[in-house]
Amino acid sequence: MRTNYVTIMMKHFEQMHLEVAAAAETVLDASTVKDKDTVYDCHRFLFVKSGEGKLFAQNKEIPFTKGTLFILLAGMPHRIVLEKDETATVQWCHFRGSYEDRDLYKMLQIPFHIQAENEDAVSAIFIRLFEELARNGLTTKLRTKAAMLELISYYLDSLSLIDNATPTDDLQKIDQVLKYIDEHLADNITVENMAKQVFLHPNYFIVFFKGILGYSPIQYVNLRRMEIAKSLLLKPDSNVSFVAGQVGMQIYYFSRMFKAHTGLTPSRFRKQAAFIAASSGEEREEEEKL
Numbered sequence: 343m344r345t346n347y348v349t350i351m352m353k354h355f356e357q358m359h360l361e362v363a364a365a366a367e368t369v370l371d372a373s374t375v376k377d378k379d380t381v382y383d384c385h386r387f388l389f390v391k392s393g394e395g396k397l398f399a400q401n402k403e404i405p406f407t408k409g410t411l412f413i414l415l416a417g418m419p420h421r422i423v424l425e426k427d428e429t430a431t432v433q434w435c436h437f438r439g440s441y442e443d444r445d446l447y448k449m450l451q452i453p454f455h456i457q458a459e460n461e462d463a464v465s466a467i468f469i470r471l472f473e474e475l476a477r478n479g480l481t482t483k484l485r486t487k488a489a490m491l492e493l494i495s496y497y498l499d500s501l502s503l504i505d506n507a508t509p510t511d512d513l514q515k516i517d518q519v520l521k522y523i524d525e526h527l528a529d530n531i532t533v534e535n536m537a538k539q540v541f542l543h544p545n546y547f548i549v550f551f552k553g554i555l556g557y558s559p560i561q562y563v564n565l566r567r568m569e570i571a572k573s574l575l576l577k578p579d580s581n582v583s584f585v586a587g588q589v590g591m592q593i594y595y596f597s598r599m600f601k602a603h604t605g606l607t608p609s610r611f612r613k614q615a616a617f618i619a620a621s622s623g624e625e626r627e628e629e630e631k632l
Contacts, residue, residue: 360487365435365471367391372424379419384436387493388412389464393430396423397455404455406430411464412455413497433468437490456500467493515540516554523563527570528590531563567591568603575612582608 363384370393379398388411395406399420404410406422414420416438424430458464470489474482522539523531536559537547551559567589574585585608586596600608 360439360490361437362471362475362486362490363436363438365433365468365475367431367433367468367472369429369431370395370422370424371429372426375422375424377421379421381417381419382414382436383416384438385416386412386414387435387437388414389433389458389468391431391433391461391465393424393428395425395428395430397421398423399454409458409461410455411458411497411500413452414454418454433465435468435471435490435493439490453501456497458496459500464493464496467496512550512554515542516551519551519559523566526590527563527567528588530590533559564599565603568600571596571600571608572604572611575608576615578616582612 375395390406390408390410392408393406394408397404397406397412397420399414399418404412406424422430467489471486471493474485474489518539519536522536526535533544533548536551537544540547542550548558551557551562555562557565571585571589574580574588575582582597583593586593589596591599597608600606600611604611606614
């Protein structure tokens with residue numbers, strides 16, 4: 343299920359709304375940390391810049407050591423413990439990032455801590471967040487979201503997604519629908535047929551699907567058709583008529599939808615991709631000569 347698991351995550355993060363409530367760098371010691379669990383109504387990123395201690399969450403004791411990056415979900419009780427003479431410097435941000443009423447973070451079972459391989463890179467992202475929030479300029483929200491997406495991307499890149507992990511019931515249902523879509527792109531895919539795959543009423547299925555993927559079922563099908571079409575058009579032996587047939591569309595409607603999606607006609611996209619590939623090949627040859 344790994345491929346569709348990642349697909350669900352990526353589609354969700356592409357669509358989700360991100361709001362950073364606060365961010366800062368803080369020095370903790372035994373007197374400043376609470377001796378009981380803390381629960382926030384927002385998500386938290388915590389990065390241990392220096393020092394060591396322990397963090398307790400989800401009935402686990404995790405080393406709170408330099409280079410550890412935590413993502414603590416809203417409502418997750420957690421507690422930091424430091425020895426009497428120990429201090430720890432942490433960079434943190436509080437944010438909200440959900441899509442409609444479904445908690446994708448919990449559903450996707452994302453591990454809540456990683457060890458950063460490039461500590462300077464992670465710290466630099468936090469510093470950008472601090473600077474943007476302090477600046478409060480016209481583009482602050484855009485730049486803040488860009489930094490947050492970079493931080494989330496770093497986190498996801500560092501995850502070791504376990505193939506044999508037991509997915510939730512909702513993920514199993516979505517996985518089944520995504521497989522059905524990929525296997526029937528050349529056919530007439532309807533909401534009713536997709537809903538039948540997981541025994542849901544079509545009206546409820548639309549809400550269920552959009553809540554997880556961020557797209558309506560038909561929007562996703564068309565997006566998937568365009569993704570497959572682009573990959574097929576990159577192949578020298580795939581002409582536009584063949585590609586249109588592979589994604590279940592008449593050539594006229596395919597060309598119109600493809601141009602709306604990419605800004606290029608299929609033929610133009612194909613020629614441009616071939617030109618870029620040829621140019622890249624020439625550059626590699628020149629580099630090899632040097």
